[in-house]
Amino acid sequence: MSFDLLVKNASLPDGRTGIDIACRNGAIEAVEADILADAKQTIDAAGKLVSPPFVDSHFHMDATLSLGLPRMNQSGTLLEGIALWGELKDVLTVEAVVERALKYCDLAVSQGLLAIRSHVDVCDGRLIGVEGLLEVRERVKPYIDLQLVAFPQDGLFRSANAEKNLLKALDMGVDIVGGIPHFERTMEDGARSVRRLCEIAAERSLMVDMHCDETDDPLSRHIETLAYETLRLGLQGQVAGSHLTSMHSMDNYYVSKLLPLIAEAEIHAIANPLINITLQGRHDSYPKRRGQTRVPEMRAFGINVAFGHDCVMDPWYSMGSGDMLEVASMGLHVAQMTSRDAIRYCYDCVTTHPANAMGLQGYGLEKGCNADFVLLQACDTIEAIRLRATRLAVVKAGRVIAKTPSRQTQLLIGGRPEIVDQADYAPVDEMRGSSDPDC
Numbered sequence: 001m002s003f004d005l006l007v008k009n010a011s012l013p014d015g016r017t018g019i020d021i022a023c024r025n026g027a028i029e030a031v032e033a034d035i036l037a038d039a040k041q042t043i044d045a046a047g048k049l050v051s052p053p054f055v056d057s058h059f060h061m062d063a064t065l066s067l068g069l070p071r072m073n074q075s076g077t078l079l080e081g082i083a084l085w086g087e088l089k090d091v092l093t094v095e096a097v098v099e100r101a102l103k104y105c106d107l108a109v110s111q112g113l114l115a116i117r118s119h120v121d122v123c124d125g126r127l128i129g130v131e132g133l134l135e136v137r138e139r140v141k142p143y144i145d146l147q148l149v150a151f152p153q154d155g156l157f158r159s160a161n162a163e164k165n166l167l168k169a170l171d172m173g174v175d176i177v178g179g180i181p182h183f184e185r186t187m188e189d190g191a192r193s194v195r196r197l198c199e200i201a202a203e204r205s206l207m208v209d210m211h212c213d214e215t216d217d218p219l220s221r222h223i224e225t226l227a228y229e230t231l232r233l234g235l236q237g238q239v240a241g242s243h244l245t246s247m248h249s250m251d252n253y254y255v256s257k258l259l260p261l262i263a264e265a266e267i268h269a270i271a272n273p274l275i276n277i278t279l280q281g282r283h284d285s286y287p288k289r290r291g292q293t294r295v296p297e298m299r300a301f302g303i304n305v306a307f308g309h310d311c312v313m314d315p316w317y318s319m320g321s322g323d324m325l326e327v328a329s330m331g332l333h334v335a336q337m338t339s340r341d342a343i344r345y346c347y348d349c350v351t352t353h354p355a356n357a358m359g360l361q362g363y364g365l366e367k368g369c370n371a372d373f374v375l376l377q378a379c380d381t382i383e384a385i386r387l388r389a390t391r392l393a394v395v396k397a398g399r400v401i402a403k404t405p406s407r408q409t410q411l412l413i414g415g416r417p418e419i420v421d422q423a424d425y426a427p428v429d430e431m432r433g434s435s436d437p438d439c
């Protein structure tokens, strides 16, 4: 029996070591120790981590790589970013959107990021971003699962024709209903927009992913309405609340009532740590609020929490590299989730949790799953985050689609080892469970 691809001696995110993974016809056929079989291609993982691909459940691909167009964000605030994007929208072309998005997708693949949910602004009457990203979704289909969210960036009610454009975008094939209630003119309009958008989703049997309460205002409580509408319309498990930063500043008693409601509605919570640690708290002097939503508390309530990248080199964020390990690293720092268990959880926030939020089919490293995975230059998920580990190989449908040489440095100081490999620095108090000297 011959396989298309056989990976030998892998460590898995759940802690298993010495595992072989056999793939055929784009699917994983076996995950066990010592598989003895022929394969067209064999990869020796040498005890290193093989992980399901990284998943980014919150991104803006219509704006990515536009940094500097038409100028830089001087204040660093969300509001100047939105204003800047408004200036850029009028001069966008489909070709430019497609070119930048494809370039970002190349970067994503190189980082083992094979599923992305991107919001696309529908407040541009020409729907340039929608047209461009629908084309990109088709072109990257062989290697990236790209979901698109119809996002009324300037407000469903605040922006003329936003609802008409949103419905048109959905008719054109955009997958998911988005929103931005905290940007509507009033709290009442915000709540109305949540209701209307959830109704549109229910009528069309679509998922919802709303930018929700991305503000430091503790009284921004649209997540409550989102959870209520989710329950009223029977959308449990189909709705995500993105950002949720006001929860950081909310009264603790109110949050103690809110979290069970979010859990009951089975809402997926998507935090965006890189962006919100820079955007939030801008109106504070000192102390400055961090502005990240309450990740450990939501975890304790069994709410599915994912971390998104949100932006890379655009009007809101001038940094970023498509590296979901950087996102996980920032998330754990900001949330102070530093126990071994909590760090492992943060790894799940950029893999299995966003896959769950996006409803990805066949995701994972079990028999019968899609043969999609990443070989990292690290022995476990904690080390992967600590090192932002090199993606040695990226596999899609049982085929290697990207390779990166291992990262090593030659030392020229004498009297010390000649080669430094960052993955050699294990914690002294932890048995890694592998006999491989590299791990």
Ligand code: FE2
Binding pocket: 058, 059, 060, 119, 211, 310
């Ligand atoms: Fe966003």
